[in-house]
Amino acid sequence: MTTPTKIASWNVNSLNVRLPHLQQWLDAAAPDIVGLQETKLEDARFPDAALAEAGYRSVFAGQKTYNGVAILSRTPAEAVQVGIPGFEDEQKRVIAATVGDVRVVNLYVVNGQDVGTDKYAYKLRWLEAVQGWLMRELLAHPKLVVLGDFNIAPDARDVHDPAVWNDDHILTSTAERDALRRLYDLGLHDAYRLHHEDGGVFSWWDYRQAAFRRDMGLRIDLTLVSEALRGDCSGAGIDREPRTWERPSDHAPAWVELAR
DNA sequence: ATGGTTGTAACACAA
Numbered sequence: 001m002t003t004p005t006k007i008a009s010w011n012v013n014s015l016n017v018r019l020p021h022l023q024q025w026l027d028a029a030a031p032d033i034v035g036l037q038e039t040k041l042e043d044a045r046f047p048d049a050a051l052a053e054a055g056y057r058s059v060f061a062g063q064k065t066y067n068g069v070a071i072l073s074r075t076p077a078e079a080v081q082v083g084i085p086g087f088e089d090e091q092k093r094v095i096a097a098t099v100g101d102v103r104v105v106n107l108y109v110v111n112g113q114d115v116g117t118d119k120y121a122y123k124l125r126w127l128e129a130v131q132g133w134l135m136r137e138l139l140a141h142p143k144l145v146v147l148g149d150f151n152i153a154p155d156a157r158d159v160h161d162p163a164v165w166n167d168d169h170i171l172t173s174t175a176e177r178d179a180l181r182r183l184y185d186l187g188l189h190d191a192y193r194l195h196h197e198d199g200g201v202f203s204w205w206d207y208r209q210a211a212f213r214r215d216m217g218l219r220i221d222l223t224l225v226s227e228a229l230r231g232d233c234s235g236a237g238i239d240r241e242p243r244t245w246e247r248p249s250d251h252a253p254a255w256v257e258l259a260r
Numbered sequence: 261a262t263g264g265t266t267g268t269a270a271c272a273c274a275a
Contacts (some may be wrong), residue, residue, distance in 0.1 A: 013275085015265055038275090040268070065268050066275095111275055119274090151275095206275090208264035250266075250275080 004234050004257035005144045006031040006061075007104070007146040011204075011251035015039040015068070018249055019047055025091060025242050026054050031100050034073050035106030037149045039068030040211055046070065061092045069095045069106050069148075077104075087129040094130075096137070100259070102229070103141035105134065107148035115173050123151070127179040135186055144226040145258075149204075149251065151220055152176045154190060157199025158219035163213050171220060188224035191236040191256040203238050212243055221254040232258045 008031040008032025011020040015036065026034070034056070034144050038047070041062045047057040051072060061082040069078055069092060077097035084094055093108040112123035137182035138144055148156065153172050159165035165172040184190070192201075211217065235257040243252045 017267070038267095066273090113274080206264085207266050210264095247266090 002260055005100070005102070005260045006255055006257050007102075007145055007147065007223065008253050008255040009035045009037070009106070009149070009223055010151040010253035011037040011108070011221060011249060013038045013040075013249040013251065015047065015070075015197045016045070017247065019050060021242055021245055023050070023054055024245075025239070025253060026056065026072075029239060029253070029255065033102075033180055034072040034105055034253075035095075035104065035147045036070040036072065037068075037106070037108035039070055040065060041068055053128050057133065059095060061095045063092045064075065067092045067108055069093060069108050071095055071097050071099070071104060071106050073097075073099045075099060084126075084129045084133050087126075087133070089126070093126075098141070100260070101143055103137065103144045104136065105144065105146045107146065107150065109149060110153040112170050112176070114170050115168055120170065124175055124179060129174075131179070131182050131186070134183060134188070138186060138226060142226060142228040144188070145223060145229065145256075146183070147223040147254075149220060150180065150222045152180045153218045153220050154180060154193070154222070158202070160200070160202065160218070162215045165218065170242070171218060171229055183224060187227040189227075189230055189233075191223045191225050191233050192219070192238070192254070194225075194233055195236045201238060202252075203254050205243065207250050221251055223254060223256045225256065225258075229258060232260070234259045
């Protein structure tokens with residue numbers, strides 16, 4: 001009997017502001033691997049020493065003000081890849097690394113602002129590039145975990161109000177969901193859905209309109225596991241608690257467990 | 261439907 005490997009994803013919306021929350025949550029949840037998004041820190045300012053004190057090594061790719069991703073792990077991360085190979089992008093949205101026998105791809109998917117905008121077009125182009133890359137990545141690394149802030153709610157169960165969050169709305173539009181489906185078609189499975197058929201469980205709540213208090217959320221923070229890992233995936237969930245803390249991120253951490 | 265809030269930074273922009 002071995003302890004499962006716990007792998008989590010959390011959009012912290014500024015690691016500078018949220019470091020105390022991250023430390024508290026690492027202590028309580030004891031994940032083995034964590035993908036962070038929206039660190040909003042240049043690499044020189046990344047708090048790797050503080051995280052080492054908590055027992056985690058860090059690899060990271062950041063920039064000032066926007067974006068920024070990192071992978072924390074208890075054991076060393078190897079073969080670190082920043083960005084999507086062959087896709088020019090100034091925005092730091094992607095970091096991948098091998099931890100133990102698992103390849104971890106951490107994505108901060110483009111938000112897209114509104115359907116029909118330039119940013120929406122960039123989101124769809126970006127997702128197409130991710131799809132091509134993951135197809136190749138799976139050949140090299142069959143044991144693949146793709147996690148992150150996907151900025152796409154997979155289906156109507158993953159939104160508080162499907163009438164508002166419909167086929168024409170950002171984060172739920174047909175083209176965005178089609179792009180996500182093409183990742184599923186590579187043999188990647190939404191780990192949460194492997195264990196839960198229920199709806200109404202969310203990972204993100206807008207800061208506005210008291211959305212968290214009213215549980216007006218979306219499930220947009222996902223962990224996809226490859227076919228080779230599907231049978232090992234023993235559980236998945238979302239920790240709502242950090243969203244109740246003072247001055248929280250607008251996202252809650254999502255996690256999966258892999259029997260190793 | 262528009263505006264609501266947060267973070268960074270700088271009085272706008274992205275989410």
